[in-house]
Amino acid sequence: MAVQINPSILSADFARLADEAKAVEGADWLHVDVMDNHFVPNLTLGVPIVESLVRATDIPLDCHLMIEDADRWAPQYVEAGAGSVTFHVEAAAAPVRLAREIRAKGARASMALKPATPIEPYEDLLPELDMLLIMTVEPGFGGQAFLDIMLPKIRRTRELISKHGLELWLQVDGGVSASTIEQCAEAGADVFVAGSAVYGAGDPAEAVRALRAQAER
Ligand code: DX5
Numbered sequence: 001m002a003v004q005i006n007p008s009i010l011s012a013d014f015a016r017l018a019d020e021a022k023a024v025e026g027a028d029w030l031h032v033d034v035m036d037n038h039f040v041p042n043l044t045l046g047v048p049i050v051e052s053l054v055r056a057t058d059i060p061l062d063c064h065l066m067i068e069d070a071d072r073w074a075p076q077y078v079e080a081g082a083g084s085v086t087f088h089v090e091a092a093a094a095p096v097r098l099a100r101e102i103r104a105k106g107a108r109a110s111m112a113l114k115p116a117t118p119i120e121p122y123e124d125l126l127p128e129l130d131m132l133l134i135m136t137v138e139p140g141f142g143g144q145a146f147l148d149i150m151l152p153k154i155r156r157t158r159e160l161i162s163k164h165g166l167e168l169w170l171q172v173d174g175g176v177s178a179s180t181i182e183q184c185a186e187a188g189a190d191v192f193v194a195g196s197a198v199y200g201a202g203d204p205a206e207a208v209r210a211l212r213a214q215a216e217r
Pocket residue numbers: 008009010011031033064137138139140141142143144173174175176193194195196197
């Protein structure tokens with residue numbers, strides 16, 4: 001279970017995205033938060049900016065879609081060049097069909113759960129996925145406090161992954177920082193999204209290295 005650190009550009013300067021991507025050299029993926037002002041009460045960016053970012057950086061893009069009607073839009077992010085596309089199960093009418101379509105188009109398929117969405121109803125879907133994202137804040141904004149009430153869900157999900165002998169990665173997103181990453185790793189997460197903890201630091205690349213060292217402990 002290799003640790004991966006994915007800085008979230010939600011906390012970066014949107015007018016300097018190419019430079020902000022360069023500032024986190026050594027990161028495994030660049031986490032791109034797509035928000036539509038409907039699924040969450042915030043609006044960020046869409047397909048054209050993802051296409052530009054793909055050209056601007058060698059770091060693969062981990063697109064987290066916080067948008068309604070994921071069935072319709074997620075495939076466009078694969079076509080835009082994202083290496084991994086995460087849709088919210090709460091926003092997908094046909095998550096199995098969508099995960100298969102994302103994989104068929106050549107990206108890693110990932111599904112996200114909001115804090116109030118349990119993992120248990122989706123146990124049988126896990127083999128269809130390359131990654132599962134457990135939100136550790138209510139999606140919509142960076143810089144929120146980590147919800148430690150999500151730790152049991154992370155633990156139960158790791159157990160389900162092991163029980164089925166699956167390879168899928170377990171990502172956590174929201175409030176991940178030097179003070180919370182060790183609890184997440186201990187509970188079984190292996191992919192860590194960090195926005196404010198990376199871009200709010202004086203040296204973002206050093207923050208990535210420090211978070212990685214902590215998660216590997
Ligand atoms: C929140 C986004 C996160 C956000 C995390 O809805 O999905 O990716 O950027 O920001 P921090 O790490 O500051 O909580």
